Amino acid sequence: MSDLLFFFEVTLAGLGSGALLSLTALAFVLIYKATRVINLAVGELLMLGGYLFFAFAAGLGLPAWAAIPLAIAGGGLVGAVVERGLIRPMLGESPIAVFMVTIGLGSILVGLVELVWGTDPRALPAFMGNAPIFIGEAYVSRKIAIAFAVAAVVIAVFLVLFRYWRGGVALRATATDQAAAYSCGINVPGVFSLAWVIGCGTAAGAGVLLGSIGGISPSMGVFGLSALVVVIVGGLDSVAGALVGGLVIGLIEAWAGTYLGGEYKLVTTFGLLLVALMIRPYGLFGTTEIERL
Amino acid sequence: MAADILLEINNIEVVYNKTVQVLRGLSLSVGRGKIVTLLGSNGAGKSTTLKAVSNLLALENGAVTAGAIRFDGDDISRLTPHALVRRGLFHVMEGRRIFEDLTVEENLTAATFALSGRGLKPTPFDLVYQYFPRLFERRNGRAGYLSGGEQQMLAIGRALIAQPSLILLDEPSLGLSPVLVEEIFTIIASINRDLGVSMLLVEQNAAVAFAVAHYGYIMETGKIVLDGPTERLVKDDDVREFYLGASGGEGTKSYRDIKHYKRRKRWLS
């Protein structure tokens, strides 16, 4: 097998896993854009999504087409509850405090999942088929290809919504100044809830995809850290940034893992993050905050 | 209650953080189509009064603990801030509070949410641009890059979009040069005249406030201490001494004549 073909295959695999990162990053971005909250519990919500799917598909024996929407809805419901119960009381507190609340939330979610489902890793029922996909001679894992397609479609939909939907303005206005958004007649709590519901639902959906590839376990939330890198590189409030950032990180991880060794994946990613922070603190596509004296 | 009263504040008390009382039995009313100004020094509770009306107090951990506020005849204490805006009560907050990350036009779009559920035809943005031609020039630029005066114009422009019957205006002159203050107040007066919008105007700059207002209230430490039609207030000796003193007129003392260091030992608080 030629080196070039090998490189091409590795690149495809990297784009595929990058798409999963993009999708998870999207969950970060949606919530951040509306509420200025960096939700570090996105990884755990993703894990929860995987477990919900597991409960519906393996536990209740529902078919995948029913279990997936249910898992996403479940994630959204958790998002709504979290927003009402934990985030809204923190309105007006420092961003760091809210960030820490989400860290606490992550811990609570992990504990709950361990309590209910135990700590053993589990495999999700297969629903994507197994036949491999070949692009020319190059092999792509079917699940990875599907993940890529899903992520691309979802992100495209959100891009369109933000650009052409009046609600997109409401969301961004709320993000800039809650009180002022209120005074313009925007239903601020509604925007918050909506952002959390959609964001957490997206994370849950990503969890189903991720779980069907690598299985689920209470510790799979670590994936959220890589996605965090993606949003920092791409820009915390940019949907396009999530997409591009995810693909870039996916590619770099794949290349680093292949040509340097698996142990270099994480360190390359985080090294890149530091570089990105030093050069462009607001990410490739993020909005620069206007700082006044 | 008289039908021509649009906003009536009756004996309200406001407490922040469950401990600090800011308003102590404040009452005032705004007549339909009138500009009413509320004057007082910093910390007297002027902004708090406006926030109590627009229900934005909760965001700052404040609450109305007694009294009633009626807008257009209805008790509004239980309405959410956005529902209140959608009834036609628009609060232009202190410090402009425009959406800096959005463009000028998107700022106006954001204000269209105030029309939700009111069955009104959307205001053409042209109306805003007619009053504030400068905004038109910069309509696609990021609002954060506007000058202070332009930001104030945008803030008032947003209120126009909402087609309110009452605008609460919090210190529109803050940080603006005299010529801009004059300009903005001229527009405020004409909006009131052209569109019949009532306004409750909180000001620091008593002179310009009296120039546009029909009626005035003066508050100190959470209470109204004096009120009356502006014509009468401007003639009041105390008002002249404490609120209009600096702005000329014969007999104003120079700061240089005031006694200096160790003049007196006072205990303030």
Add this chain to the structure above:
Amino acid sequence: MQIGTAKHSYQADEALLTTRPQRVWMALFAASLCIAPFVLDNYWLYLACLVAINVASATGLNILTGYTGLVSLGQAAFMAVGAYTVGWMQLNLGTPFLLNLVAGGIIAAAVGIVVGIPSLRVKGLYLAIATIAASFILHFIFVNWQSVTNGNSGLTLTPASFFGTPLTEYQQLYFVFVPITALMVLGAANLFRTRVGRAFIAIRDRDISAEVLGISLLRYKLMSFAISSFYAGVAGGMWAYFFRVVTPESFPFVYSIFFLAAIIVGGMGTILGGILGAVFMTLVPELLRFGIDWLTPVLPNAAAMLSPVRTIVFGLLIVGFLIFEPKGLAEIVQRSRRYFHLWPFKK
């Protein structure tokens, strides 16, 4: 108003403990610290040592995050640097352990300064994330710098020795750790009586106006990182002498979260807060252990619930304190002090 606070000199007004009840309580506390090792059993001594280590590190983080406003999720990684330094010196140089601890602190401080460099460019959450990145990179170094860290297997230390006596028992370690920690806490308290500490607070509250007052952000932010990671390094060194095995897994990322949680729960930006938080967060999981002991006869699989319940409680404490008592335990203590302010002493 507190009664009994009239001072006769500025010196008295600027003292750490200003009232007599405060001084009496402190003396009682110090006395109980001295008696404790003769009363407690091995398990509680073990916990006491662990608490001392955690207090030292949490106090360090409090200087950086609570007082200077720079959020760091790298405290555990700095501890690891200290622990590896101490381990390496102990094994390769055989230098006295106090020297090793100081060296551990200094090396950690040096690393802290490097990690702190992004703080000059990014703030708040971005900085927190940069420290996450730094701690993963440090972890990578621990795993791969085979010749110094012995890779995944880590270092196994010989016991510290104090005038020829190997410090192996928890009681002995207690007598070393507690004074060291007490000194470090005292140092931190002193810091905030001087220009250095005030500069930190100024940077936290409003870094731009701090600059106008002549406070160099570069210098003081890095200084804060240095002190904080010095504390972490010394704490990590003590940790190394305590457990005597240092591996890359010894200081996981959640340990950093633990310290941040500790100062949140204890109270950010107060010396007391760092102490209370570290004590509380170290002991709560252990108290849960006793709770599970009691529950076992009723709930047969209670033991299997311990770890998830701990995880949940850990999260709930963070969330609960942030929502209901954002100023932490220190504030609760202050409140009760105001309530009993002279009890049981009279002026």
Add this chain to the structure above:
Amino acid sequence: MTAPGETGAAHLEVEGLSLSFGGLKALRGVSFSVEPGSITALIGPNGAGKTSMFNCISGFYKPQQGSVRFDGRDVTRMHPPERAALGFARTFQNIALFRGMTVLDNIKLGRHAHMKTGLLQALAYWGPAQREEMELRAEIERRIIDFLEIDHIRNMPVASLSYGLQKRVELARALAMRPRILLLDEPVAGMNREETEDMARFILDVKEEWGTTILMVEHDMGMVMDISDHVVVLNFGEVIARGLPHEVQADPHVTEAYLGSGDPAALMARLKGEAGPADGGSAAANRKTREDVA
């Protein structure tokens, strides 16, 4: 310990200063000088560049062209902390006190640049460190707290003070910096007449008793014209007038660009009643703004 005289008044010269953000020119070759021991006021409409000017002088912005000289020494490239050590002190328009700290700690912070305690001494709070703190405390008590009449609030957290007092504490902090030039950004904005009187008195006292050079930005024309020795007017990043207060006041350029009719009574008369047709006022305003944009 420094007696008031020793701080010494400084001479500040700004020459050909230009600053732009992106394409936006905030300052275009601004030159003026502040005479030692004088009160100079910098006025002008919003967006005229006053705050940019202040930020160039205190070192937050680095001008693209021109220089700032302090007693003949070029400080254009110096960072704010270095300037503080030289004797620059400023207050902020929207009060930049440290709200969580007490008044005393806020004032102490002002002295930062002139103190010597290092990290290790601080940790030990030993000998020189302790001595230095005690001297500072004594000096603040004697010279600043008494002077500004804030002895009753010294141990209160700043956040609990009234606006006027906060402004005064900010001045106290600036004084603790041993200023040779004091930059005041809208010292009386948002104050009522009585508070303004107090502040004006303190500013004059600082000039007279401490001999400090003062440069201030202020919109309260009554106060500016009354207490300043020299006035500089900025518009669109350029100096359009400078001179003694009454000269500037009489300058037609200034009236047009900044002061307006300057008479609220006239405004009132114009707006009330006899202004003619309903849209007269706004049409006039429109004309004016269009001219401004052009």
Add this chain to the structure above:
Amino acid sequence: MLSFTRRTLLALSASAAIATALPAVAADDIVIGGSIPLTGVFAFAGIGIEAGMQDYIKIVNEAGGIQGRKLRLAYEDTGYKVDASVAVFNKLTSQDEIHLYYGDSTGFAKTINGEIDRRGSMIMAGASFATELNDPKAFPHQFMAGPDYSEMTGILLEYIAKEKPGARIVLVNSDTEFGRDPIAATKARAGELGLEVVEEIITPPTAVDVSTEVLKLRRARPDYTIFHGYVLAPLPEFMTQAKQLGLETKFMGTFWSMDSSIWAKVGEAADGFMGVMPYRYYYDEADNAPMMDRIREMRPEYQSTPYMQGFLTAMLFTEAAKRTLEAGKELNGANLKAALNSIENFDTGGIIGVPISIPGNSIPVGRIYRYDASAQQMQPASDWISVQE
């Protein structure tokens, strides 16, 4: 919903009081202490280990204990965290006099080693088969109830060399202490046996997607792929993708990924997975395995491989204690370890298929099993292989 009335609270505290009072009754119990992971990433092992130890203790106690003294397991959950394990150790040892201890991880074994040596009162075994621990000089009071990880891969290589001399091998290891443990030894041993290690793949500990690793595998075209450092994930995904790509390689693993119940959940893709196993499986039918019969009698349903490990560990603890007491010696670390090392050609009742000796810290014996997806069982693929030198 639970609603606590005052009465239920009273009942709770009463039962709690009884519970805390109970252990004090029998003071001359021989106590096996245990830091056992009942939760956390290693919970599946801890639960089996605890059950196995309890069962063997029951068997001993029913037979009258050791010289009339009852055996008792005092253990607490550690969540597989080293500091928690140390805390449990300190708590248990300050509550009871303990001479036998079970620890849950390599990290704990190393951390507590100094303390155990200092106390000199106990021996310890545990869930770790780390090569580093298989050193009687450094770890004089510890042992493991099976081969260390290097010995495990050694057994695999022994088998491969016999099946296919000169075979090409790929090593896949997780980037953890556990995963990296046998790499050097495996490569050295492969060289000695004339096998070729054509690629080494290290996966990050949190790897989910293994596409790039599978591509590497495809490029290397090995005959055998040896996994170490995993329990289950990401092995199934590796095997599925390899199958899709038509790779011929045989996949092998070591003890902790050899339990058949975890593979049963994977289904068809698991078929053919091989690995080294030091104990018999629950369902292994063998003539001379009375203990296996006894286990099936006590527990009618499948018991995991960790169960077997716990069971055998308890058996060896018991044997060491018995030999010490029979020799009239005090129960302490040195005596117990000496007694343990005196075990020679010992019959485990069929738990291990051949008689064992423990001259050092490990029992380097094992057998290759292969997973049969249709039967959902591991089937023996070789005879018992010993790599004892």
